[in-house]
Amino acid sequence: MPASRLLLSPPALAGGELDSLRATLESGWVAPAGPAPAAFEAALAEVTGFPSVLATTSGTAALHLGYRVLGVAPGDEVWAPTLTFVATVAPAVQMGAVPRFLDATGPGGTLDPGLLAEELARAARRGRLPRAVVPVDLYGQCCDLDGIVAACEPWGVPVLSDSAAAMGSRGRGGQHAGRGARLAAFSFNGNKIVTTGGGGALAGDDPALIARARALAGQAREPAAHYQHETTGYAYGLSSVLAAVGLAQLPSLAERVARRRAIFAAYAEGLGDLPGLSFLAEPNWGRSNRWLSVVLIEPAAFGADREAVRRALDAAGVETRPAWKPLHLQPAFRDAPLVGGEVAAVLFERGLCLPSGSAMTAADQARVIEVVRSCARR
Incomplete structure (x- = not known):
């Protein structure tokens, strides 16, 4: 009998998913509300060290929200390494931004801070700094985020770390992947090291930014008895059912x-x-x-x-x-x-x-x- 096909990175269940799902379903909560998403966000905050975390429907949704709260607008440039998955820049492009790609000359094929610093200085001279720089933790390998943030700080350019594949990875000083960036996006897609089947998270140190992202993820509904909207948002909140799976997976x-x-x-x-x-x-x-x-x-x-x-x-x-x-x-x-x-x-x-x-x-x-x-x- 031929051996079964060996897959690249299939989901690995921790063993407690059924119990977690049963408890969530019996509670009556299935929507992106209730105790499970909040508990998953708290668990992610503890694991990553980010004080503010928003659970989302996907890593791409987290990136989209990150671009939105950082003020990316049509015609803005967004810089990213060229060696990455399309989701790193796709939301920004869909918002009307222009991507500028930089080579993979850093450790492990990541973005090199020296190259970034040189290009930022050139961009400043021509009066066209990027709205955001989006480094990528490639295949789980952290980029040199400290160096990247240091290159961006003199110009006031925020860093949105695409740490989709880097849950559990560590960078300089033992900090979790994405720590030090203004915002970091994570993925819990079916092939990731921790999976909810489909899901993501946006994390940061600034609670106001995450609160703004949370409002946008809930269709930007204003606090009123009726449906009041000052802007448009998205249905990007992670469901209780998927959050329950994540809660069972994170301890392992x-x-x-x-x-x-x-x-x-x-x-x-x-x-x-x-x-x-x-x-x-x-x-x-x-x-x-x-x-x-x-x-x-x-x-x-x-x-x-x-x-x-x-x-x-x-x-x-x-x-x-x-x-x-x-x-x-x-x-x-x-x-x-x-x-x-x-x-x-x-x-x-x-x-x-x-x-x-x-x-x-x-x-x-x-x-x-x-x-x-x-x-x-x-």
Whole structure:
């Protein structure tokens, strides 16, 4: 009998989800109101260190609210690394903003503070500073957020951290991913290290910003007996049902991070001797949750390119995914301003995300390693 297909990052249940769901349903609360969303927000505040947290329907919704409360308007520039998922900038583009993409020259393919500082100085000279800078914690690896914030502060440019994949990751000083940014967005999509099936959160130190986001997430309804609206908002509040799932998952976060890091370590041990194969680096000041383990394949030395390895794994029933295709190479952003791009293009050409699910077994991983090794030059 052929082995079942091994998925990239399937949901891993903690075991208490049914009890949490049952209690929530029996309470009568299913809407984005009641004790479960508030308890989930409080738990997220404790885990991340952010004093103010809003649970949302998705990480994209959290980013959208972040852009909105930071005042992004049509014609504004929003800066982001080009090596990221489209959701990083899509809400801003839909609001009429113009993205400017910067190359992935920082640690682990993230945004480099030095490059950012140089570009901000140039932007100031031409009188066109961005409305916001949106660094990304790539595959769970924290960007150098301290350096990025320091580059932005002299110009008064706020930082909205896209920490969608970085729940449980740590940056400089042991701070949770996103800490230090004006706002940070997280995702609890089905493939994330903690999942609610679909959901996200916007977090920050300024309670007024999160309160404004909360009002917008509730259709911007004013406090009145009737429906009163001074502006328009969105239906972005996380339901009690999904919050209940998140509440059951969060207590196992540390174990999930440890498991994903162990999976990465096993890949490094099983594949690290192969010529032409390397991994996205982790800086010594950070601790990635290793949401996904990413290998980089240099074809001439390895004996096969990334796509040949991906096809071999697919034929063996193993799901993988190329590293993010840089946004400046996406047709949707063909006219967007760009700084560099060569490093990100190489990471896309050579990068392959390997299965990294928290419930992955040693036998599962041995299967992946065997196929990758079979592709290498003997």
